[in-house]
Amino acid sequence: MTHAVWAALRRLEQAHETVRPADVVKAARPPGSPLHDLFEWNDGKAATEYRLSQARKLLQAFVLYAPGTRQEMRGFVSLTEDRQEGNGYRSTEAVLGDQTLRGQLERQGYRELAAFARSFRTRFGRLEVFTPIVEAIEQFVTEGNHKAAS
Numbered sequence: 001m002t003h004a005v006w007a008a009l010r011r012l013e014q015a016h017e018t019v020r021p022a023d024v025v026k027a028a029r030p031p032g033s034p035l036h037d038l039f040e041w042n043d044g045k046a047a048t049e050y051r052l053s054q055a056r057k058l059l060q061a062f063v064l065y066a067p068g069t070r071q072e073m074r075g076f077v078s079l080t081e082d083r084q085e086g087n088g089y090r091s092t093e094a095v096l097g098d099q100t101l102r103g104q105l106e107r108q109g110y111r112e113l114a115a116f117a118r119s120f121r122t123r124f125g126r127l128e129v130f131t132p133i134v135e136a137i138e139q140f141v142t143e144g145n146h147k148a149a150s
Contacts, residue, residue: 004034059089067093079104080111114141 012027013019028035040046062075076089081104095101117137124130 002034005038008034056087077105080108110141110144113137117141 008027009019009024012023016023024035025039027033028039030036040049059076059078060074063072064075065071066073074092077092077095078087078089079095079101082088082090090101095105117134120130120137121134125134
């Protein structure tokens with residue numbers, strides 16, 4: 001993020017106490033704003049992108065019970081490999097039922113858990129109370145990646 005973007009967001013915070021998305025959009029509207037180029041201003045393109053976002057949210061939010069249990073599971077997952085081909089989704093049952101796809105999902109889980117730990121540490125790292133949790137996640141990911149590699 002550029003310094004100009006950071007400064008614009010900080011000005012919004014100082015003006016309103018918090019940075020609200022609606023205020024960010026309003027501040028980004030003028031073509032000279034450092035935030036302007038971060039948004040799609042063509043309403044037709046923006047509407048299409050919004051509908052695609054809604055479709056993704058639908059697929060991500062579809063939850064059902066694992067067969068024979070009361071344990072919730074996502075109905076669809078997006079494998080990293082599928083994202084390279086247009087952001088496709090597969091039913092979780094189909095992925096879990098295929099050894100290759102299941103392995104892809106497991107490796108993806110380790111990568112996403114590691115990314116979560118980095119993000120959490122960045123966000124809350126100054127609060128020592130969370131240090132043992134982040135360290136435990138990082139250790140789990142390291143051990144799991146070693147097992148997956150062998």
